Amino acid sequence: MNDQPAFEAKGAAKYFGEVKALDGVTLKAEQGKIFGLLGPNGAGKTTLVNMLATLSQPTKGSLKVLGIDVVEHPDRVRRQIGLAGQFAAIDEYLTGEENLYMVGRLYHLSAKEAKARTKQILEEMKLTEAAKRLAKTYSGGMRRRLDLGASLVGRPKILFLDEPTTGLDPRTRLDLWHTIRELVAGGTSILLTTQYLEEADELADHIAVIDRGKLIAEGTSAQLKAKLGGDVIEFEIDETDKDKAMGAMKGVSKKAASYDAESRTVIVPVGGHGARRLAEVVRKLDQADVAPHTLSLHQPSLDDVFLTLTGSKVSKDDEEPKPKKRGRA
Amino acid sequence: MWEKLYFQAVDTWAITKRNLLRYTRLPQLVFFSLIQPVIFLTLFNFVFGGALGHSGAAFHDKYINYLLPGIMVQVVLFGGLQTGIGLARDINSGIIDRFRSLPMSRAAVLAGRTLADLIRNVVVVGIMLLVGYFYGFRFYNGNWKAAAMVVIFLLFGFAFSWIAAFLGMVVKDEETAQLAGFLFVFPLVFASAAFVPVASMAKWLQHFAVNQPITFAADAGRELALGIPSHGAFWKLLAWVIGILVVFMPLAVWSYRRRA
Numbered sequence: 001m002n003d004q005p006a007f008e009a010k011g012a013a014k015y016f017g018e019v020k021a022l023d024g025v026t027l028k029a030e031q032g033k034i035f036g037l038l039g040p041n042g043a044g045k046t047t048l049v050n051m052l053a054t055l056s057q058p059t060k061g062s063l064k065v066l067g068i069d070v071v072e073h074p075d076r077v078r079r080q081i082g083l084a085g086q087f088a089a090i091d092e093y094l095t096g097e098e099n100l101y102m103v104g105r106l107y108h109l110s111a112k113e114a115k116a117r118t119k120q121i122l123e124e125m126k127l128t129e130a131a132k133r134l135a136k137t138y139s140g141g142m143r144r145r146l147d148l149g150a151s152l153v154g155r156p157k158i159l160f161l162d163e164p165t166t167g168l169d170p171r172t173r174l175d176l177w178h179t180i181r182e183l184v185a186g187g188t189s190i191l192l193t194t195q196y197l198e199e200a201d202e203l204a205d206h207i208a209v210i211d212r213g214k215l216i217a218e219g220t221s222a223q224l225k226a227k228l229g230g231d232v233i234e235f236e237i238d239e240t241d242k243d244k245a246m247g248a249m250k251g252v253s254k255k256a257a258s259y260d261a262e263s264r265t266v267i268v269p270v271g272g273h274g275a276r277r278l279a280e281v282v283r284k285l286d287q288a289d290v291a292p293h294t295l296s297l298h299q300p301s302l303d304d305v306f307l308t309l310t311g312s313k314v315s316k317d318d319e320e321p322k323p324k325k326r327g328r329a
Numbered sequence: 330m331w332e333k334l335y336f337q338a339v340d341t342w343a344i345t346k347r348n349l350l351r352y353t354r355l356p357q358l359v360f361f362s363l364i365q366p367v368i369f370l371t372l373f374n375f376v377f378g379g380a381l382g383h384s385g386a387a388f389h390d391k392y393i394n395y396l397l398p399g400i401m402v403q404v405v406l407f408g409g410l411q412t413g414i415g416l417a418r419d420i421n422s423g424i425i426d427r428f429r430s431l432p433m434s435r436a437a438v439l440a441g442r443t444l445a446d447l448i449r450n451v452v453v454v455g456i457m458l459l460v461g462y463f464y465g466f467r468f469y470n471g472n473w474k475a476a477a478m479v480v481i482f483l484l485f486g487f488a489f490s491w492i493a494a495f496l497g498m499v500v501k502d503e504e505t506a507q508l509a510g511f512l513f514v515f516p517l518v519f520a521s522a523a524f525v526p527v528a529s530m531a532k533w534l535q536h537f538a539v540n541q542p543i544t545f546a547a548d549a550g551r552e553l554a555l556g557i558p559s560h561g562a563f564w565k566l567l568a569w570v571i572g573i574l575v576v577f578m579p580l581a582v583w584s585y586r587r588r589a
Contacts, residue, residue, distance in 0.1 A: 050426075053430045054429070054430065055426055055429050055430060075432055078430060078431060078432035079432045081430065082430075083426070083427065083430040085423070085426075087423045088423075089422070089423040089424045089426055089427035090424065090427075091347060091351065091422075091424055092422075093350070093351045093354045093355060094347060094350055094351070098347075098350060102343050102344075102346070102347050103427070103431065105339060105340075105343040106340055106343055106344075106428070106431045106432075106433040106437075107431060107432065107433075108336055108339065108432070108433075134354065150427065154431075154432075
């Protein structure tokens, strides 16, 4: 089992009626690493996670976890995995301790083992003090930690984290990042889905970008950034200045500038020397007699990734396919 | 094989315990499951009892004697309804997804829920008996038959839990499950011998009332508790209980597996 990929998908597709939530995705993740799945709301991230976690079955294609087919042997897969998500799947009317103990018993640990494991996880998740309080009294961050803790009770080899930091405040998010890093250091393989490039960049060894159910790019963070050209300079102009501005940007960077009509913004990928290029961009705009309304230099955002990879802005989530469920959207 | 059964029992008990713990922590659930039946019993006894005449052979001397078995049927059915409401709530809270990702028995989530509701019904029936006794109810047909009444009522409620479980899995929404349940159960309970003799109803309704399971349950209960002959209502009820379990247990488990 050791030489198997942590998980893999071959042409995996999931249709909800006419809607193609996932439309043929093929990918493979190494063991002991964090695999980042990056995409906007409704891109198909949760759909993929749910299929890998045996919650739903693919319409087409195959998925394996540690070499085990999820459709043929769901029970064997379930013994290897843990699942935590953006909506804490815990019982609010049980205490933290009771939640973990219940999950321990459901993983078929003996009563004694379940008790010991509960204590250990409460400590790891820094919930020992809150152990005897009902989970409904927990803060958002504590709930998320309890949920993550519940997914760890069975010592999973593969952990699926579906947008674990969505909706958390920055500090809680950093804490959670820290916990995730420790888990990987302990040998767990992780599939992390996120909407934030920053998060994938920070945590993932390997990143797959999906949009509208399709894989649109894959590689290490460095590879993806190289593709995007590093820093980005953006400025908003009057529509009538578009040609002048685009002309002026020729030769500023090896990569061509692009124009987003909807926001009337010119996007210039400038590689690793953003600050130096900024002066040049301003000078050239001045020479071309274009007065930008706004001008900024920043790291590429998810928006920029999508603009570069797909030529359109991040799709709005209300237009996007979503699984029918209310729980984990 | 034995190992599988053992773990099925472990899983079912873990879920049962979870549901029972929840009940103790939700004041509104305690109210609806424990206090409400007592209020029903009190109101029916002192409101309808007066109108119907407290004495008379039809009521075996006192209306409370007639009423208690009937109202118990209503109460165990309402208890059974909770199964569907609770399951719909769990689906929406996401905890069912957690259970489905665990290497646990697929039937345990449903079995644990119906079992917890059965245990709660045991408590409720006990309270009803106590309050009923206080209002003057007595068993007239021996202890064994009294116990048999309690057991068959609890089984009826348990079977009904599985219908509710299936409904809950299908509608997937707490409010809808509640509404569907009450729309379905209320008329059924009132158009039965649960509260008043069928003979006092409109003719067309009588045909329905005498042939439906809630009447069988009320009549069976009265035969066991008071010795009023019921023309085999007990066996008809038992047939219903077995029939419901045979149909709805697999249906509910099937809809749980199939979800998503």
